[in-house]
Amino acid sequence: MHMADALISAPIGLTMMGAxxxxxxxxxxKVEKEDNGSxxxxxxxxxxxxxxxxxxxxxxxxxxASGHIIGTILLAALLGPFAGFITIASxxxxxxxxxxxxxxxxxxxxxxNMGFYSAFIAYPLIMQPLLKKEINTKRIMGASLxxxxxGVILGAISVIAETYISGVSSLSLxxxxxxxxPIHIVIGAVEGLIxxxxxxxxxxxxxxxxVINEKEEEMSKKSIMVLGSLTILTATVLSLFASKNPDGLxxxxxxxxxxxxxxxxxxxxxxxxxxxxxxxxxxxxxxxIHGGVGTAISGFIGIVTVVLLSLLIKKLIAKKEQHVx
Amino acid sequence: MSIKKHFDDLKEIDELSSGKQRKKxxxxxxxxxxxxxxxxxxxxIHLDHYSSFVIYAIIIGAFIAFSHxxxxxxxxxxxxxxxxxxxxxxxxxxxxxxxxxxxxIAKGFISVTIIGILMxxxxxxxxxxxxxxxxxxxxxxxxxxxxxxxxxxFAEEFTIMSKSYQLRNPLTKGISIxxxxxxxxxxxxxxxxxxxxxxxxxxxxGFEYMRMNKKTKEKIExxxxxxxxxxxxxxxxxxxxxxxxxxxxxxxxxxxxxxxLIGSNGAGKTTLLxxxxxxxxxxxxxxxxxxxxxxxxNQHIIRRFVGLIFQxxxxxxxxxxxxxxxxxxxxxxxxxxxxxxxxxxxxxxxFGIEKLMHRSIHTLSGGEKRLVAxxxxxxxxxxxxxxxxxxxxLDGKGRNELKSYIKxxxxxxxxxxxxxxFAYEVCERVIILDKGTIVADGTKEEILANEEVLKSFxxxxxxxLRGVI
Numbered sequence: 001m002h003m004a005d006a007l008i009s010a011p012i013g014l015t016m017m018g019a020x021x022x023x024x025x026x027x028x029x030k031v032e033k034e035d036n037g038s039x040x041x042x043x044x045x046x047x048x049x050x051x052x053x054x055x056x057x058x059x060x061x062x063x064x065a066s067g068h069i070i071g072t073i074l075l076a077a078l079l080g081p082f083a084g085f086i087t088i089a090s091x092x093x094x095x096x097x098x099x100x101x102x103x104x105x106x107x108x109x110x111x112x113n114m115g116f117y118s119a120f121i122a123y124p125l126i127m128q129p130l131l132k133k134e135i136n137t138k139r140i141m142g143a144s145l146x147x148x149x150x151g152v153i154l155g156a157i158s159v160i161a162e163t164y165i166s167g168v169s170s171l172s173l174x175x176x177x178x179x180x181x182p183i184h185i186v187i188g189a190v191e192g193l194i195x196x197x198x199x200x201x202x203x204x205x206x207x208x209x210x211v212i213n214e215k216e217e218e219m220s221k222k223s224i225m226v227l228g229s230l231t232i233l234t235a236t237v238l239s240l241f242a243s244k245n246p247d248g249l250x251x252x253x254x255x256x257x258x259x260x261x262x263x264x265x266x267x268x269x270x271x272x273x274x275x276x277x278x279x280x281x282x283x284x285x286x287x288x289i290h291g292g293v294g295t296a297i298s299g300f301i302g303i304v305t306v307v308l309l310s311l312l313i314k315k316l317i318a319k320k321e322q323h324v325x
Numbered sequence: 326m327s328i329k330k331h332f333d334d335l336k337e338i339d340e341l342s343s344g345k346q347r348k349k350x351x352x353x354x355x356x357x358x359x360x361x362x363x364x365x366x367x368x369x370i371h372l373d374h375y376s377s378f379v380i381y382a383i384i385i386g387a388f389i390a391f392s393h394x395x396x397x398x399x400x401x402x403x404x405x406x407x408x409x410x411x412x413x414x415x416x417x418x419x420x421x422x423x424x425x426x427x428x429x430i431a432k433g434f435i436s437v438t439i440i441g442i443l444m445x446x447x448x449x450x451x452x453x454x455x456x457x458x459x460x461x462x463x464x465x466x467x468x469x470x471x472x473x474x475x476x477x478x479f480a481e482e483f484t485i486m487s488k489s490y491q492l493r494n495p496l497t498k499g500i501s502i503x504x505x506x507x508x509x510x511x512x513x514x515x516x517x518x519x520x521x522x523x524x525x526x527x528x529x530x531g532f533e534y535m536r537m538n539k540k541t542k543e544k545i546e547x548x549x550x551x552x553x554x555x556x557x558x559x560x561x562x563x564x565x566x567x568x569x570x571x572x573x574x575x576x577x578x579x580x581x582x583x584x585x586l587i588g589s590n591g592a593g594k595t596t597l598l599x600x601x602x603x604x605x606x607x608x609x610x611x612x613x614x615x616x617x618x619x620x621x622x623n624q625h626i627i628r629r630f631v632g633l634i635f636q637x638x639x640x641x642x643x644x645x646x647x648x649x650x651x652x653x654x655x656x657x658x659x660x661x662x663x664x665x666x667x668x669x670x671x672x673x674x675x676f677g678i679e680k681l682m683h684r685s686i687h688t689l690s691g692g693e694k695r696l697v698a699x700x701x702x703x704x705x706x707x708x709x710x711x712x713x714x715x716x717x718x719l720d721g722k723g724r725n726e727l728k729s730y731i732k733x734x735x736x737x738x739x740x741x742x743x744x745x746x747f748a749y750e751v752c753e754r755v756i757i758l759d760k761g762t763i764v765a766d767g768t769k770e771e772i773l774a775n776e777e778v779l780k781s782f783x784x785x786x787x788x789x790l791r792g793v794i
């Protein structure tokens with residue numbers, strides 16, 4: 001799932017980098033607040049182990065197929081979602097630098113695709129609730145399978161969106177989806193299976209290792225709100241860039257027979273209205289500036305937009321909290 | 326690709342960026358930013374004429390030629406990104422958009438080339454410090470450097486586990502899915518403790534050392550100027566609440582003493598050494614070094630003057646090659662490079678390990694690793710050295726060399742050992758620990774030559790006193 005730099009355009013790369021930086025910054029603040037000094041070492045150790053484990057291809061009997069893990073759900077279950085996210089982000093950076101797996105510009109995309117959805121959507125919304133009431137190896141397996149499949153598919157959809165909006169390939173959206181989603185359902189299932197097996201073993205051997213078992217670290221509503229807003233924001237900014245394509249993402253979604261519902265078309269209509277009024281970045285580049293420079297500037301504006309909007313949301317939340325208090 | 330091949334690649338890449346072939350460069354922050362901007366610009370430029378591909382090819386070729394990296398490393402790097410790019414390029418190719426297909430591949434190659442060149446000039450540590458300059462939070466940068474170090478340590482462990490798995494399951498290619506849980510699970514369990522020890526070893530050589538301030542300087546002067554002394558008053562350490570590791574221990578060790586710490590397994594010997602350096606927190610009592618009490622604030626200063634040689638040198642050595650490992654401590658403490666260079670040359674000459682300097686750590690024998698670990702501590706000019714089972718992994722020659730070194734050394738030395746002959750030969754004072762308390766403390770003649778005392782703690786007379794040797 002590691003995307004190379006060539007697969008995305010500069011604005012998308014920079015926007016995703018901004019989004020990842022915000023998510024990482026938030027996670028780092030959270031971990032620093034809770035950590036008593038020993039967590040960062042455990043993060044490094046488990047990170048290196050997942051790095052090593054990623055190099056092993058596991059064979060699935062009878063199919064001849066093989067796969068390796070990404071490890072985000074595994075890390076989230078052992079370290080908590082925030083520390084897990086930071087750890088997977090550092091693994092991806094080392095891979096980008098040392099192995100050239102994924103690129104520097106695509107770094108934000110890769111962390112978001114492989115880390116964000118699993119750590120902050122699949123883990124708190126699927127894994128934790130499923131294991132909250134009762135925990136045993138069977139439930140761990142079920143929860144791991146489900147959360148890994150969801151996490152990986154969300155990541156794959158994100159890959160499709162980023163590449164498609166970047167406009168680097170002439171593939172149609174349908175081909176993109178047909179190409180990537182089915183493969184990733186299988187990848188997600190293998191990931192879930194391995195995660196479930198490892199967590200199951202650890203639960204039996206040393207239950208205290210599983211953060212989930214400690215009944216702590218449940219994500220607060222505030223965290224879910226912050227991260228949820230970040231997701232929506234990133235999607236919004238990305239959709240601004242989609243205007244280049246004659247059949248932009250929202251347009252094709254609205255046109256699709258299956259998904260044509262009033263709600264979706266009105267959402268699409270709303271976005272296209274915003275875009276036509278607010279979009280500073282028609283055709284990727286600024287008016288009067290051509291080529292790479294214009295595109296890069298567009299990207300920077302993308303980042304600034306994400307940062308400013310996030311700050312605004314943070315302020316609004318803080319104000320609301322103050323009001324409540 | 327097999328795990329071994331992956332790790333071999335990793336080692337090769339690391340050796341290129343930290344080994345002797347490395348083309349040393351400065352200003353990692355500048356080059357990190359430039360590389361990023363270069364990728365940004367090259368990805369943004371629209372390629373729609375054959376001449377642009379020629380220019381890209383010339384740039385990539387020139388970069389590869391000037392990088393001095395072996396071609397197979399480049400092939401390995403390109404191979405890791407190529408399949409994903411190829412799928413998308415094929416899509417464009419099939420619909421007749423040849424320029425898009427070709428530009429995808431060209432851009433893929435150029436970004437890999439740029440990262441490759443960056444990494445053949447800078448180590449991960451240097452990139453880490455560049456990231457800190459760019460105000461990237463310390464916790465994240467620390468993760469990158471920690472993770473990279475641990476990879477090499479666990480790589481060995483992982484290869485051994487995979488090999489033994491393959492021996493028992495010769496017909497399975499890779500690891501069967503039914504064994505994944507126990508395989509990865511036990512890998513995690515085994516190495517959590519291992520990783521913790523490595524971290525302790527790093528802390529002992531200045532990792533996370535606080536920057537100097539006036540107060541720190543004053544404390545350093547206290548240790549430097551006062552007569553050296555390690556003093557423990559009523560020190561107790563408990564594991565998991567009820568297991569007592571040290572029980573109200575009182576002991577003072579003076580400057581220049583060489584003390585043997587003996588006792589059966591679980592008597593508290595290693596715990597005592599770890600407690601002196603603050604690697605294990607004591608629950609009650611006081612530990613002080615030259616009058617400076619051990620606490621969270623002072624432990625970094627104390628570790629600067631009291632070195633620890635771990636039982637397993639693999640826990641202590643974590644850099645790619647010998648030279649880098651020896652220099653880890655001085656670099657962490659930011660000691661004067663010129664002075665350190667002279668000191669290093671002298672030590673390397675005294676120990677006769679000139680030939681080892683550029684070797685990779687994982688190729689050294691047990692005895693060589695022990696020597697390198699000792700040098701890594703000695704280069705910091707400590708006042709005292711604590712050694713945990715120093716004769717383990719040593720052959721006869723290594724044992725003799727270590728013996729003569731300890732005898733000659735003017736430093737305060739505490740040696741934890743089961744080898745009573747070694748203790749008898751090198752130490753003047755002997756302490757017997759039993760169940761976390763000191764049960765005997767005296768000269769080597771009083772303790773090691775006294776069969777009755779030794780027997781009551783399941784110990785035997787040294788062979789040389791029994792007339793065996």
